Amino acid sequence: MPAKRVPDIVVARLPLYLRALSAMQNGGKEFTSSQEMAQWLGISSAQIRKDLSHFGEFGKQGTGYSVAGLQEKLRQILNLEREWPIVIIGAGNIGSAVANYPGFAHRGFRVCAVFDNDPKKIGSMVGIYEVCDVHQLPEFVREHDIRLAMIAVPAESAQEVADLAIASGITAILNYAPVNLIVPEHVRVENIDPVLHLQHMTYYLS
Amino acid sequence: MPAKRVPDIVVARLPLYLRALSAMQNGGKEFTSSQEMAQWLGISSAQIRKDLSHFGEFGKQGTGYSVAGLQEKLRQILNLEREWPIVIIGAGNIGSAVANYPGFAHRGFRVCAVFDNDPKKIGSMVGIYEVCDVHQLPEFVREHDIRLAMIAVPAESAQEVADLAIASGITAILNYAPVNLIVPEHVRVENIDPVLHLQHMTYYLS
Numbered sequence: 099m100p101a102k103r104v105p106d107i108v109v110a111r112l113p114l115y116l117r118a119l120s121a122m123q124n125g126g127k128e129f130t131s132s133q134e135m136a137q138w139l140g141i142s143s144a145q146i147r148k149d150l151s152h153f154g155e156f157g158k159q160g161t162g163y164s165v166a167g168l169q170e171k172l173r174q175i176l177n178l179e180r181e182w183p184i185v186i187i188g189a190g191n192i193g194s195a196v197a198n199y200p201g202f203a204h205r206g207f208r209v210c211a212v213f214d215n216d217p218k219k220i221g222s223m224v225g226i227y228e229v230c231d232v233h234q235l236p237e238f239v240r241e242h243d244i245r246l247a248m249i250a251v252p253a254e255s256a257q258e259v260a261d262l263a264i265a266s267g268i269t270a271i272l273n274y275a276p277v278n279l280i281v282p283e284h285v286r287v288e289n290i291d292p293v294l295h296l297q298h299m300t301y302y303l304s
Numbered sequence: 305m306p307a308k309r310v311p312d313i314v315v316a317r318l319p320l321y322l323r324a325l326s327a328m329q330n331g332g333k334e335f336t337s338s339q340e341m342a343q344w345l346g347i348s349s350a351q352i353r354k355d356l357s358h359f360g361e362f363g364k365q366g367t368g369y370s371v372a373g374l375q376e377k378l379r380q381i382l383n384l385e386r387e388w389p390i391v392i393i394g395a396g397n398i399g400s401a402v403a404n405y406p407g408f409a410h411r412g413f414r415v416c417a418v419f420d421n422d423p424k425k426i427g428s429m430v431g432i433y434e435v436c437d438v439h440q441l442p443e444f445v446r447e448h449d450i451r452l453a454m455i456a457v458p459a460e461s462a463q464e465v466a467d468l469a470i471a472s473g474i475t476a477i478l479n480y481a482p483v484n485l486i487v488p489e490h491v492r493v494e495n496i497d498p499v500l501h502l503q504h505m506t507y508y509l510s
Binding site for chain 2: 107109110112113114116117118121137138139140175176177178182184190191192194195196198199201202205206207245246248253269270272276277278280281286287288289290291292293294295296297298299300301302303304
């Protein structure tokens with residue numbers, strides 16, 4: 099991998115490429131091209147080639163990209179050769195839906211526990227997970243050396259929960275609460291808020 | 305608004321600015337600065353000023369931005385001065401969670417119906433919504449002139465459902481199914497797949 103820092107916007111597209119390649123493989127495809135990937139993804143083929151060129155030369159003149167080979171390379175780049183354990187904090191509608199999301203398997207992640215602070219939820223089942231008391235979070239995160247947390251609590255509790263998670267050792271947060279979390283520099287946050295996506299699209303509607 | 309096309313990556317950040325300003329207003333703040341917004345958002349103040357400069361001059365020397373005024377301007381830019389009706393297709397875990405998401409109100413959107421094709425779900429309640437038969441979708445979308453749909457069906461049905469929605473008049477899709485939808489040029493798609501976000505973050509973990 100080159101020492102030069104790859105723009106974050108490029109990194110953000112790599113998982114999309116990986117998802118498309120995986121779908122191609124499921125469809126029995128062995129080779130593809132930047133043109134074909136462009137059609138799948140609605141991203142220009144020049145952009146795809148430029149993005150991938152940050153990480154070396156993958157395509158072969160004439161045959162294009164090996165679907166399996168490029169997936170393997172992208173998994174290496176994205177640190178997905180291991181399986182990452184995740185904790186979910188918040189056992190409400192969103193947390194429960196995410197805990198049962200079938201899309202984690204074979205993509206590098208495994209939900210290993212769900213936490214809540216509501217005595218009525220603690221001990222109940224969310225899919226295959228028994229909801230744990232959020233007070234047990236710090237010990238659990240430390241014991242299992244967990245770095246990733248998904249936060250799905252109400253907006254007004256999200257910062258407090260994030261602070262607790264970070265103090266326990268979490269360094270990457272996928273935040274479903276519709277608030278901007280304030281975190282130390284070593285922690286990364288990505289936000290999932292459907293309204294942000296909807297508002298982005300209404301810009302183009304009239 | 306200037307005739308020059310604003311880069312989509314800039315448009316994508318405007319809803320984040322709007323969300324931060326709204327939180328500031330709830331906290332009683334009347335004025336803010338690009339520096340303060342930068343601290344809230346983890347985006348550089350230069351980037352924020354540059355993004356906003358695409359749409360004119362908003363700040364005042366000395367007082368900075370009016371929190372209410374800048375929100376109003378962003379709502380105009382993002383076409384949020386009206387309320388957009390949305391349909392949700394898929395009444396499973398994710399669809400149900402999204403239908404009950406409290407974050408739509410006062411942000412420009414109103415869920416007006418939930419559809420599914422499962423006879424066991426049709427007629428049942430998802431929060432305040434009675435699940436409708438997906439066969440009724442085309443008529444409903446046309447009758448209520450709906451442009452936005454959220455698709456929360458299994459991956460293998462998503463393309464079929466998208467085709468039906470688009471044929472009915474939908475032009476913007478928020479897609480929760482973990483597949484790339486193939487759509488005509490006049491249709492916009494945004495994807496919500498937690499794994500894409502998690503894989504983006506693991507790039508930075510080691």
